[in-house]
Amino acid sequence: MEGQREKLWSKDFILLTICNLLLFMNLQMMTPAFPAYVSGRFHANDFTVSLVISLFALSAIVARLFSGEALKRGKRNQILIAGLCLALLSSAGYFYSGTIAMLLVMRILFGAGFGMVSTTFPTMTSNIIPPKRMGEGMGYFGLSTSLAMSIAPVIGLGLLGEYGFGTLVAAATVLILLIFPLIRLVRTSGAQPAKTMAASQQAGKVQFFDRAILLPCFLNLLLSITYGGLISFIALFGAEAHLANPGWFFLCNAIAILLVRPVSGKIFDRKGHIAVLIPGALLVLVGLLILSYATTMNVLLISAVFYGLGYGILQPSIQAWIINLVTPEKRGMANAAFLNSIDLGIALGSMLLGVIATATSYPAMYRMSALLMVVFLFVYFLYLAGQAKAKRRKAYLASKELGA
Incomplete structure (x- = not known):
């Protein structure tokens, strides 16, 4: 029985990981194609093009806040089905959007659906992962997102260039359709303990956030700001540095x-977040510094490896840390907060680092971005010092009680 409880690769875990892959494949296929399509089809200016991305992100953030609360109250199935239906209808709706206004409406609807589903999948997954393997499990689950990020943009831009926007929309819609039969095969109830659920419903308190997860969410926000600077400006930085194809950065x-x-997930489970957060932050810091001095493709790719190793260590570890800090019925809220810190960080990175780049240069901007990881480490060390002080005080009071 013990071995069975510790099993990670269950059928439900695999199915949920595949469903998450399909969801993010849809997102990552469409997102990089929209700027080219909108500017070409509607002759839109840069501000209008940015609305296609920003309205989606804002809609997803708001939807996640309410989804986390609904998941806490046991409405998982309703949130999941409603979110999938919104994602499906809005994905298909892109094809019939003959005006920029209608396309923006579809993006808002897709953002809402995506926010609901992207909160539900990791919550369901975290409920079936053995607690002692949470870091490892969320690390493997997160690979679905990483895989989508690496291959979907290439597929999406290829379909747009070779076959047109209609074919791209059809392919993206089919990906959402495939989730429906797969999710029906998932048998986990993801149920909350009856006593905890009853207490939660009786209290009737709406809680969009928990102070217990403030620190890891803030650290994840800092990390995501650096990523926002990468996805927004790496192409412009590459052109300025006369690099042939800076897009290779994202593949590496x-x-x-x-x-x-x-690997990082297993280390997190055995030794805790202190064993992974410090080396992860240092790797991201080094990667950004190397990038700021890149004048050849080899240096660019080396920076990508350092940044990718650090990012791959930090993000799933922070998510597992957040999940471990809350009770099971609050995991929906915790996952929503984690995902929102990513979206908010990317948006802030795109805007704030863009201002810095305009005032200075792209290399200087990436060096300033590296300073965010110094702040990351400083705040984390303050937390560790506070924890150590509290532990010593607790031990001192316990010894005094024993002496008395």
């Missing part, structure tokens, strides 16, 4: 993430 970055995530 994704490969490094895929390689390190399973």
Whole structure:
């Protein structure tokens, strides 16, 4: 029985990971194709193009807040089905969006559906992962997102270029359709303990956030700001540095993430977050510094490896840490907060680092971005010092009680 409880690779775990892969494949196939399509089809300016991305992100953030609360109250199936239906209808709706206004409506609807589903999948997964293997399990689950990030943009842009927007929309819609039969095969109830659920419903308190997860969410926000600077400006940085194809940065970055995530998860489970967060932050710091001095493709790819290793260590470890800090019925809220810290960080990184780049240069911007990881380490060390002080005080009071 013990071995069975510790099993990670169950049928439900595999199915949920595949479903998450299909969801993020849809997102990553469409997102990089939209700027080219919108500017070409509607002759839109840069501000309008940015709305296609930003309205989606805002809609997803708001949807996750309410989804986390609904999941806490046991409405998992309703949230999942409603979110999938919204994602399906809006994905198909892109094809019939003859005006920019209608396309923006579809993006808002897709953001809402995506926010609901992307909160539910990791919550369901965290409920079936053995507690002692949470870091490893969330690391493997997160590989679905990393895999989508590495291959979907290439597929999406290829379909757009070769066959047109209609074919791309059809392919993305089919990906969402495939989730419906797969999710029906998942048997886990993801149920909360009856006593905890009853207490939660009786209290009737709406809680979008928990102070217990403030620190890891803030650290994840800092990490995500650096990533926002990468996805927004790496192409412009590459052009300025006369690099042939800076897009290779993301491929090497994704490969490094895929390689390190399973290992870092096991270390997290055995030794805790202190064993992974410090080396992960240092790797990201070094990667950004190397990138800021890149003048050749080899240096660019080396920076991608360092950044990918650090990012692959940090993100799933922070997510597992957040999940471990809350009770089971709050995991939906915790996952929503984790995902929102990513989206908010990327948005802030795109805006704030863009201002810095305009005032200085892209290399200087990436060096400033590296300073965020110094802040990351400083805040984390303050937390560790506070924990150590509290532990010593607790031991001192316990010894005094024994002496009395």
